[in-house]
Amino acid sequence: MKIAVVAANGKEGRLIVKEAAERGFDVTAVVRSENRTVADKVIKKDLFDLTAEDLKDFDAVVDAFGAWTEETLPQHSTSLAHLCDILSGTETRLLVVGGAGSLYVDPEHTAQVADGPDFPDAFKPLATAMAKALDELRKRSDVRWTYISPAADFQADGERTGEYILAGEELTLNDRGESVISYADFAVAMVDEIEKGDHIQQRISVVRK
Secondary structure (H helix, E strand, C coil), X not given: CEEEEXXXXXXXXXXXXXXXXXXXXXXXXXXXXXXXXXXXXXXXCCHHHCCHHHHCCCCEEEECCCCCCCCCCCHHHXXXXXXXXHHCCCCCEEEEECCCCCCECCCCCCCEHHHCCCCCHHHHHHHHHHHHHHHHHCXXXXXXXXXXXXXXXXXXXXXXXCCXXXXXXXXXXXXXXXXXXXXXHHHHHHHHHHHHCCCCCEEEEEECC
């Protein structure tokens, strides 16, 4: 299976490349600068410069793009729209490293994690930008997308256990009442979804067992 990981030099991107490569996938890292992943194949290009021709041979494309500053937050929407446009009408799957702020906390799906009183103010602009990008993605019936949200506590340096709970649109807790997952276990879940998942045009979520 041939996959491309966009923004592969980021912390999550590198782990997804590593996980996929160790399973024998044919992995290409899409990076703007020098490749810092274990991938042997590289497309050195800015995400916004990618074309349909660049991605036409892949079975799946992983979007690991992230933006954190006030001026770049709108790029969550514009970058995802660009990837959708160049994959439109193809069989190539688009899998997105998403956010947890847009997970619902009620069965009616009227309240989200980011709406809660304990949600840190510092992260609200990011959560709002990522939720907007997801809302726009939901309107794309021309792309075989899957959006994967991490647990609320997304730990960059957490251990790889290789186990996780696959959930849906609602914030899910494990048996210890936790909503937590490591970047490494998120990478496991992402590659599992590429390999055997069929959550086309759906948002799913993952939490540590």
